[in-house]
Amino acid sequence: MSNFALLFCFAFSTLSSCTVLKKRNDKPIIGVLAQGVGSPQLQKASYIAASYVKFLESAGARVVPVMINQTLEEYKTLFNSINGILYPGGGASIVSSGYANAARIFYELAIEANSRGDYFPVWGTCLGFEELTYLTSGKQLLSQTNTSGVALPLVFTNGSRESKLFKGFPAEVLDALASEPITENSHKWSLTLESYNSNADLKKFYKVLTTNSDGKTEFVSTMEAYGFPIYGTQWHPEKNAFEWTRPYIPHSPSAVKTTFFMADFVVNEARKNFHRFEDEEVEKRALIYNYNPVYTGNKSAFEQIYYF
Numbered sequence: 001m002s003n004f005a006l007l008f009c010f011a012f013s014t015l016s017s018c019t020v021l022k023k024r025n026d027k028p029i030i031g032v033l034a035q036g037v038g039s040p041q042l043q044k045a046s047y048i049a050a051s052y053v054k055f056l057e058s059a060g061a062r063v064v065p066v067m068i069n070q071t072l073e074e075y076k077t078l079f080n081s082i083n084g085i086l087y088p089g090g091g092a093s094i095v096s097s098g099y100a101n102a103a104r105i106f107y108e109l110a111i112e113a114n115s116r117g118d119y120f121p122v123w124g125t126c127l128g129f130e131e132l133t134y135l136t137s138g139k140q141l142l143s144q145t146n147t148s149g150v151a152l153p154l155v156f157t158n159g160s161r162e163s164k165l166f167k168g169f170p171a172e173v174l175d176a177l178a179s180e181p182i183t184e185n186s187h188k189w190s191l192t193l194e195s196y197n198s199n200a201d202l203k204k205f206y207k208v209l210t211t212n213s214d215g216k217t218e219f220v221s222t223m224e225a226y227g228f229p230i231y232g233t234q235w236h237p238e239k240n241a242f243e244w245t246r247p248y249i250p251h252s253p254s255a256v257k258t259t260f261f262m263a264d265f266v267v268n269e270a271r272k273n274f275h276r277f278e279d280e281e282v283e284k285r286a287l288i289y290n291y292n293p294v295y296t297g298n299k300s301a302f303e304q305i306y307y308f
Contacts, residue, residue, distance in 0.1 A: 050304035055238035068098030084270035087128025129232035176254035190219035
């Protein structure tokens with residue numbers, strides 16, 4: 001901090017006046033939401049696919065697992081300690097699960113925080129995207145589509161290349177996204193464009209950036225909120241670089257570049273937040289480094305999984 005900045009802080013002698021001078025948090029910590037397993041066991045009641053952790057770490061963030069079935073106060077404390085949250089894909093209920101409950105709490109805390117100028121990004125991938133549609137609309141608006149295990153090119157909407165999400169991407173990556181099947185889809189449920197257009201809450205809150213089709217039904221594949229740092233992709237940007245168990249996952253140079261530019265965007269959004277843990281020891285105990293990923297690539301769609 002410059003001498004001028006120090007004098008400014010001392011002159012006003014408040015934390016808030018000093019915080020205003022901070023432009024960027026170069027040690028962002030992002031929460032990744034866990035979800036329950038089908039047959040819970042001791043120390044294997046919930047999980048996070050390691051590819052989401054690698055996705056964020058590749059762009060310079062550290063990760064904290066957000067456990068399910070915690071108290072509201074525990075979630076509030078964690079919210080005020082991390083710099084953003086990612087809702088991953090999976091198979092949990094978006095209405096009545098530990099995943100859904102935690103997602104709702106962090107969504108509401110994020111809306112409240114962002115409304116008072118405390119920038120806190122929320123990202124949803126696949127199931128996380130679907131969860132966001134439910135949290136914003138209060139309704140289950142998803143329809144079944146034939147999109148389980150297919151890579152597709154994106155159909156960009158008018159002006160979406162200049163959106164918050166995509167405007168920093170190189171033209172060659174955007175062109176590849178529009179012309180090559182490099183976005184991997186693993187979902188049976190989608191938000192159809194018709195459902196989006198017929199729901200006033202979703203239309204008011206989110207801008208549709210890309211769409212896709214299963215050959216019969218057009219659905220929303222990428223969206224960003226108008227007034228909040230809240231984003232969702234129905235497709236999986238993390239898989240291209242970090243998952244190898246399925247033949248339909250693309251690994252071309254353009255596909256891998258997509259992974260890293262998406263990760264870079266998410267982490268840069270978290271750099272705009274200045275939450276922090278109460279002390280270094282509490283922070284260390286919360287980090288994902290305290291857990292070991294398990295190799296599951298011989299029996300799962302995920303190469304590695306963290307169990308909790």
